[in-house]
Structure formats: C-alpha cells, structure tokens
Amino acid sequence: MLEDVLFKGIKRPKQRKKKELQQDIKITGEMLPQLESFVDLRTKCVFKSPRLVQKVVIPYILNGKNICVESFTGSGKTLSFVLPLLELGIDRRVDALVLVPSDCLGNQIDKVISEIENNFEICREIPLAPTKGNRIVICKPEDLLNDSKYTLSFTHLIIDEADLMINKNSSGLFKSLSTCIDLQLATVCVFSATMNKEVERILEMFKEITKIYVSNKNSISHRFVFGTKDNIKHLSLRQIIEDGVEAPCLIFVKDVDTGRKLSQIIPNSGSFDGQESVLDNFRLKKIWYLFTTDVLARGVDFINVKSVINYDYPVCKTDFVHRAGRVNRNTTGQKVFTVYTIEDFNKLWYVVDFIKENGCRVEEHIEKIINKSKKSEIKKV
Template identity: 25%
Template sequence: MSFYKLGVKGDLVYALSTQNIIDPTPIQVLSIPLILKGHDLIAEAQTGTGKTLAFLIPIFQQINLEDDHIQALVVAPTRELAIQIRSVADQLSEIIPVSALAAYGGQDVLAQIHKLQGRIQLVIGTPGRVQDHLRRGSIDFSKLKTVIVDEADQLFHIGFKKDLAEIFSYVPDIHQTLCFSATIGDTVDQFSKDYLKSPKTVVAPKAKVTLDAIEQFILETSGRRKLDDFVALLKQTYPQKAIIFCRSRRGTHALYEALKEKGYSIEPLHGDLTQAKREVVMTAFRNDEIQYLVATDVAARGLDVDGVSHVFNYNLPDDAENYVHRIGRTGRAGNMGVAYTILTEKDAKRMEAVEAFIQMKINRFSFQRK
C-alpha cells in the first residue's frame, strides 16, 4: 500500500519522502481515506504507531492555502505532546506552506495573540490555552473545518471534559471531528456520542508488545529500604541515560530532591513546572547534559528520546498498559535496553496485573541485608 493509493496528493507524498517516510503504517492506511472523504472518525491507536501523521497528512491536504483563517484545530492533553505534533507539522510545512501555531500554557499569551492576528491556518493547543484565547476573542473559529482530539483517553483522565465542551461551543455546526485514543473506554465513547456525527471507527492492530530488546527485572524491597536499595541499584548498574517513573508529582519531586542531594545529574519533569522549565529540562536530557530524568506518566507520555539505556519504575502505574509504554522508552532503534521495577508490598497487586498483561514472569532479586 502506498500513500498515493490512500488518496494523498503528490506534493504531500514528496514532503513525506524527504523525511524517508515511504510506506504508510496500519493506522494511516485505515484513517487517511476516511478523513479525506469527510467522515467523523474514532481511531484507536497506540503511541508510536504513526497516528500524528494519520491526521496531519489529510489536514494538510484539505487546508486551503489561499485562506488565512484557522481551518483545523488539534487539541492535545499536554504541552509536550502539542510541541511534538507542532514539530511534525513544521516538517510538512517545509514543502506545503501551512501556517501553524502551537498554543499552550507557560508561553507568553500576548505573543501568541500577536501571531493569531496574522496568517494562522492550523492551531495545535492544550485545552486551557485554547479556551483562554476563545474567551479573549483572540482565536476565530468561524472558518474552522476540522477538530482533532488527540490522546482522548488521557484528556478525559486528566479532567478536561468541561474544557472540551466549551471549546466545541465555539466550533461551527458543520465541521469534521476526529478522535484519536490509545483506548476507547466509556468516557471516549460518551464523547463520540455527544460530538461526532455518524463516525467511522478504526482500530489499528496492536503492535505485539515488543519487549524482546528489553531485559526486565524486579528489585524486591520494603518501604523503609526503598530509597537506599534504589541508590544501591544505580551504583551497581550505572546507567548511561535513564528515565525514572513515579506515580505522582509530589513523589517525583521528592525523589528528585533526594537524588540531587546525593550528587546525581538529574532533573524532574512534572505538571507543576513552568513550560519554559520543562522545555529546558527536555532539551538538556536529549542533549545528554543530564543523566537522569525523573518523571510522571503524563509529563513523559509520547516523548521519544534517543539513547535511553535504562528505565526505572520507582512506582508502578495504575494501568498495566502504561508499564509497557514506560519501558518502551528504552530498547529502541536496534539497541538493547534494561527496565527495573522497585517493588514494595504496596505495589504487589499492580505487579501481578503487569505480569498478566505482558504474559510473562519477570525475574526478581533483592539485596542481602547485613
């Protein structure tokens, strides 16, 4: 299957080829023809399956370059994801001159307003900042044709249901709505009933959980010994570059403070940080200026960073599928990776759920007590 056969025009196929994107992924094969035909769409696709291009390719094809109004809106749950979608859009814009704006909190709102007064055809934003612009009257959706809700399950998990309802109140009656989600649960289902018209539903084949390139271990410990054992593990394994996952913002910051005090090259990534700080942290981590990133799931969702040798689950996530998403940050691009879970009795049930989900038992060990 080629992009041509999906109905993608030559200039866009060329734009993709300049980035060595030749063959469409399953979610692109399923979604692009339906979007180009004007259908509302519910698409279930995991992160990393090419879903961003699955909606950006038809959007770029449908935008009228002669019309300076906003014609498409992408709503994303986090600033990082909005930035990532914008970077993919920018690559396409080098060939197809669509003018895009990323609108998210932590940036200068007046600078965004100034840009919105010019030629903007595509807005990629987080719910709060899009809402802010709508209330200020700095965004004009009168010519909006398409709304894309990305990572819908995450949007509702964070609690953006009311924000989305307000945003949709500004959208013209005749428009196309595309809803992309890793899972289609009750909240996504209800959203589609409220806002989508006779939608088509596509489900990308779930990539077999490829954990072959990742060695997994469980370090069994107690709540009292947890930090000491974790530090001992870091000294033993000495990761080249690692992400450490915690379940809460407070826990993330507490672990960051504890490890920073012990002299580790580490920075936190969580929702309480300003956007400027989050961008500085991610740039430093990508450029190997810091060795460890300690993060919450929401902050790290959808982030691809080269060269991560180790992933540590200091706390397990509530959702077993998120475990796979977390450890998938390592063992990429043909490299081997290592994932450790620091397990106390409190997380025993979560670990059982993870092992059931990945259908394997993970090797366990503990440190000898003196």
C-alpha cells in the first residue's frame, strides 16, 4: 500500500486489532428520539453513518431546542451542528452565528460546510445588513463586539469550544453578547470537550437549556518519558522517535519558535504557525511529525493521527485532555507520550488524574514522585 511505502524505514509496532469505540451518554433535560441514519436527512453528506454525538444532537437543533453539549475531542461535534443548520435551510431562512476561539477553527468549520452541497452564504466578517437568504457567519467573540454597532437578529447562535473562550478573564465579554444579539430569538447551542464554572454561569443567560454529555470509555495508552532538564530534553524526543513511535504524530510545544527549532533537527517533520499548506502536507503524510502549539489541540480535524507527544508539559489538565484527544479519531491503539523534567514534578498529578480516570495504568515511579512533591509542598507551608 502507498502508506507502507511512505513510512518505509520507520520501526512500527505490530498491528493491533481494532477496538470498537465505547461511548456513554447522559442527558439532563428534555429527551428526544435519536437520529438513526443520515438517510433520514435531505441534506446529503459523504459520511456513511452518524456518530453518537450526531445521533443525539441533530434532532435537538432541528426542533429548535437550546442545548449545551460536552463531548470528547474528536467525537464529531462540528458536523452535529453544521448538518442540521443546512437541513433547516431547505425549508426556511437560517441566519446562524458561529463563535470560535481562533481563525484556524473557523477555517475548519468553513471547510466542513463547503464539502456538503448547500444554498448558504458563508461570512467570515460581521455582516452590515440582514440577509434574505441563508447565511452562516463564523467569527471570534471580540470581532463581534468590535464590529457590531447594533443588535443583530440571528436564528441560531453556536458557541464552539466554549471553555477555551469563556473563562475568568472573558466572562464579561460573553455577558456583553446580549447587547448585540437578540438571544430571545435565537436557538442557542454550546459545544466543548470540557466545561468550567464560567461556562456554567453563562448558560444561565439562556432559557430551558438541555445538557448533553458524551464520554469516551476507551482507555488511552500513555507513557511518561523523563527528559531530565529543559535544555536537554530534546534528546528524549529523539529517543521516542528512534524507538518507533507511530506516525503521523503531533508534537505539542509551548510556542512556535520551539517548534521551528525542533523541526530542524527531526527528519520528516514540520512546524505549524498558521499555514493551511502545512496541515495539508500532514494530512497527506508528506510530514510525519508536526510540531504545534495548543492551537491544534482543539477542533481542527485529523483522521490519521497515530501518536501524540507532549514535548512541553501541558499547563493544565484541560490542555492535556485536548492534546490526548487528537488520537481519539482512530481507535487502533494509538499512544500518548508526555515528556517531563525536574521542573514538572509538582505538575504530574493532573495528568495522572486524567490517566486514572480513563483506566490507564500509571507507572510506580511516577506515583512516588507525586507523593514526594506533595510532602515537600506541605513542609513549605
């Protein structure tokens, strides 16, 4: 096969048997029948059958219900709101606003829409006037507040990756939405892989909202790798790759400059700093190892990622959840590696928490480091 030719020379582990994706669902609020098949929709897409989040969510949007959806990274959230919007547009006018945290995610949503036959105008800037036809406006919250000088009447408000946009520093920004959007006229849909207290407070702005939680019960395969100190941990990265990590592989770093420097010493690698061409090369497997910041941990669609390496330690548990989630689009035994140094000892606990929650074994020496760090913190107090 072509893939085998592309990766010839890479030491690859034996092929594992495919595991079925095991998911669980919890709904708080109104219950609606699930969508059984895409055949039930007049809007035609290239996908054969809906994923669980799509089966559950699509009927709520079709019936004009306010929803908050928490579902793991890679579960198919984007299509779960794009498809019903396009479906509704067949019979009536739809003017939807999709709020995203970054232009990169906006581009991804734009691409998903363009791959499905539709009669919608797609705008990446705030419109100056209402439309008589169907329209989807994709923008960042700050663009909306900066550019809109009057109250906009949208039929739908979609907030994607909500926890990335709504936090202690931005909760006031979202409360200001009511000044430029008539929330009483819009169907509100909030999506994210994780939630926080600030998101919960914002949800209080919306009436009769149904909460949908989709969890992934498949355990991840994870390994900690000791990088000693920051100035020499690149040696640990090279060792991981030489030992035969499966490619394509996403490698997360703290900033673009770090990614650029590392891509110069790792063969068949590239660094992402916003160019779509780099993403295309990674998807086509022209690049085996892609260095990126957390901007690619959210929303952007990858169906071929086999491994994730956390070269720079994640700042918080939420960041780790999204990084690790990049391999969830395949269920064939992918692996997540986390490089840690002496400076990271007191931060190991939040990654370990997530690993345990997902049924993955934690190495004994890591447990000892965490216990020792806790004792040191107590002594300081």
